[in-house]
Amino acid sequence: MTSTELEESTDVMSGTDEPRRTPRTYIPARDAEPVSFAERRQPGRMTLSDKLNLFGAALAAVSVTTLLFGRLAAMSGVLGALVVTGVVFVLLYALLVRMSDDRQAVRDRVMTVMLAATGLLLFLVLVFIVIFTVTRGADALPHLNFFTEDLSLTGPLDPLDVGGVLHAILGTLIQISIALVITIPLGLSAAVYLNEVGGRFARFVRTIVEAMTALPSIVAGLFIYAAVIQGFGLGKSGFAAALAITVMMLPIVIRAADVVLRLVPGNLREASQALGSSQWRTIWHVVLPTARSGLATAVILGTARGIGETSPVLLTAGISAAVNVNPFKGPMISLPLQTFEFVKSPEPAFIARGFGTAATLLTLVLILFAAARVVGGRAPGQLSGRRKRAIARASLADAGRFKAAERRHGGGAGPAS
């Protein structure tokens, strides 16, 4: 807008008594024909040609491999076929993209495919390991006696419908229970100490705990073997194994709980203290309930790690074939150790039992993990429906109490002392 135009427009605005000149500015009419928008573009999404490129390259790669391995060259082997398919696929895909896009786009597409392939490979291996264990254990698992009998009457050549791993299941449960009885109070209290009390010594404790996570589990087992079994003459037993698991689990639980407690917002603590509560009340009534689900997850994941450890148990638990529920006397085998013992044998029945035991152990870990997902996964302060209802009930009870007090004191007189 030039200055003369500006002056004219100000004239119009000021509304002099001269006859109205036609305005220079154009105001579009509101309800003229609607502006047609182009279709919304979503830059992150795959276009049709992207999909066709992928599909075409995959099809061509499979065809080339089939041709090479079946007809032209005398190549064989599943692994080789997979590698050749992969290489051919990447080359063809790059070529297809290059036909329509520039070099940068080719690099982007190829790398995206490579990233997806790495991820896929990893997850396939995981799924394969689980499926492999379960299918090889499928011979032993359908026999109910596998879960209800022990091995005391089972000879090396006995078929699968004799004997089971009840003693190992009980052993695992007893050992992990003892380890949890020590780990949960000690670990959570230590985490509270690190976070809520603090100070120079707390920082030292944190460094020590960090160092202990580096302790190889076999060395933890060796320590218990030399100190408790040989030193105190306890003998290989469930209690010694539980101690070894404890030494291994304690730093894991402390560190995980420490992280969770650190996420509790500081203003909750300050609000509680501003209302006059003491430190331990603040922790007991504010900090710990807020971090409840995270702490549960920390404990459950620590349990999942502890339950599957073989090496500390290998040195401390001892081998038994019969049910032993006394952790202080006699050897008490656990599931991972029993798996290990089974597959040392050349007998097919024992190897099948080994895989069955491993599948049982894996199921136990999966259950624990699912439980951790259900319990955890909430940020501190996000409450479950049950907790919310409990709080609402408590609040309602409080309101009733206030009402009653009010009636007793003759209405609105305030708390008389």
Next chain:
Amino acid sequence: MTTTLRSAQGGLSGPSRVEKRRRLVSARDLPDMLFRGYAWSTGIIVVAIMIAVGVFLALRAGQALQVAGWSFFTEQVWEPDAGRFGIVAVLFGTLLIALIAGVVSVPLAVGTALFISEVASGRFQRTLISLVDLMAAVPSVVFGLWGVFFLTAEVIPVSRWLATWFGWFPLFRVDGFDPTDPLAGANLFTSSPLIAGLVVAFMVVPIQTSVMREAFSQAPAGEREGAYALGATRWGMITAVVLPFGKGGMIGGTMLGLGRALGETIAVYMIISPVFEVQWQPLHTNGNSVSALIANRYGEASPIGLSALMAAGLALFLITLVVNFTASTIVSRSRSGAESEV
């Protein structure tokens, strides 16, 4: 301006009555003191347990080290009752297996972490994150079973192929293998450090992936969008923003996985067939590791033998300790790790 302000202040509080700084120490009542005492005592107990382990190991290891002297670090054989034992062979085997595991696991972990944090999104992303966590919880004995009963049979042809065609390269050489002999058995290739390393690789990938993913996902959105606005493709953005940002996390995650790989026992013990000499051919059968040695020998060990095992365990512990502390320092010093936890 300033003078008026000064006079106003002087008028308010007087020139001489400067209040002392108040000490903000709250008086604690008895329950609080008890609570703090309790919390402190749990800290003491934890430290006592941990220090007991360390001191006990050091003391018991000391006996063996006195017998062996410096030869502990130069001797290959392991005959404690004859007074000849050293850590060279087992330590070399441990490092070889951990190195193979690292070579395989790091590309897998970087790729998977980038895939989860950059390519996948929404529900799919969350599922993948849980799957990685789940993988970290799979017991090592299950990995060991997989290695012995599945992977060995699959790796042997690959090893044979590599030894046949690339045997001139020192890394793939297998002493005693004759490619022209059609009857050459597979027993030269079983129980090799390669197989053990592969199994350990899949065991340490989850921890590496989760540390790296954590670091990658913290790359600032502003810088990502800046790269996109300048016309970068996704891969261009990853190389220009995400990877430099997550470098600390990548190094830290790698070393953390390495620490795990060094200490892994049961899978290695199930796969490897132990020898007490420096065996540097990854494809060749035989190998050893410190933890497998302990698992193998603790049972029949005499007092001096047990003490020697303690010394080996202590050496392993010190190495993993250095690796872990270096890792956590790198992660916490890096830009991406300022707030994250390893």
